[in-house]
Amino acid sequence: xxAGFTPTTNALVWGFTxxxxxxxxxxxxxxxxxxxxxxxxxxxxxxxxDTRFRSDGAQLLAAVDRYFASQSEFPWVTVDxxxxxxxxxxxxxxxxxxxxxxxxATCSTDGVLIxxxxxxxxxxxxxxxxxxxxxKRIHIGKAAGASTSAYACFYPQAKSVRDxxxxxxxxxxxxxxxxTRTATxxxxxxxxxxxxxxxxx
Numbered sequence: 318x319x320a321g322f323t324p325t326t327n328a329l330v331w332g333f334t335x336x337x338x339x340x341x342x343x344x345x346x347x348x349x350x351x352x353x354x355x356x357x358x359x360x361x362x363x364x365x366x367d368t369r370f371r372s373d374g375a376q377l378l379a380a381v382d383r384y385f386a387s388q389s390e391f392p393w394v395t396v397d398x399x400x401x402x403x404x405x406x407x408x409x410x411x412x413x414x415x416x417x418x419x420x421x422a423t424c425s426t427d428g429v430l431i432x433x434x435x436x437x438x439x440x441x442x443x444x445x446x447x448x449x450x451x452x453k454r455i456h457i458g459k460a461a462g463a464s465t466s467a468y469a470c471f472y473p474q475a476k477s478v479r480d481x482x483x484x485x486x487x488x489x490x491x492x493x494x495x496x497t498r499t500a501t502x503x504x505x506x507x508x509x510x511x512x513x514x515x516x517x518x
Contacts, residue, residue: 363475367398374516380435392418406496409458
């Protein structure tokens with residue numbers, strides 16, 4: 318900042334030169350880049366999305382368990398008792414499928430989990446019910462056996478979530494036929510849309 322007297326009024330004038338302004342702008346730009354690199358907003362958004370999927374998957378499984386406790390059968394048995402029994406396996410399908418119990422015949426109508434008040438109707442408004450690709454959906458499945466737990470699985474977007482799942486050996490491929498999930502080690506090389514993490518893990 319330079320001070321000087323103007324020739325007409327002899328008053329003291331304070332101001333910045335163009336070079337000083339450019340230096341300040343450059344320093345602010347560098348600070349913004351450093352902060353953005355440290356925060357990594359895309360990774361943070363992906364972590365938030367994965368946390369939401371994990372939470373929604375846990376809520377969905379809790380609703381399935383409550384439904385089973387009150388009705389003595391799983392939602393898919395209620396919807397299609399000619400194909401399924403409580404002891405049968407339930408191959409992994411998207412949570413938007415009527416058999417899971419959130420959606421009715423279409424996702425504009427309520428399924429048995431909502432009509433039996435195990436989930437709020439607003440649950441049906443989640444974005445993964447309208448998603449068109451598997452990497453943006455929650456999948457539900459259960460292996461054969463009455464005491465076997467159901468799982469909610471999703472494709473994680475955040476690198477930190479993927480790395481943690483790989484380190485803990487909790488990355489799975491899902492069977493759409495018999496409802497089993499198989500631990501896989503191939504995802505540490507290339508993470509593909511056939512690699513999932515599950516709730517409960």
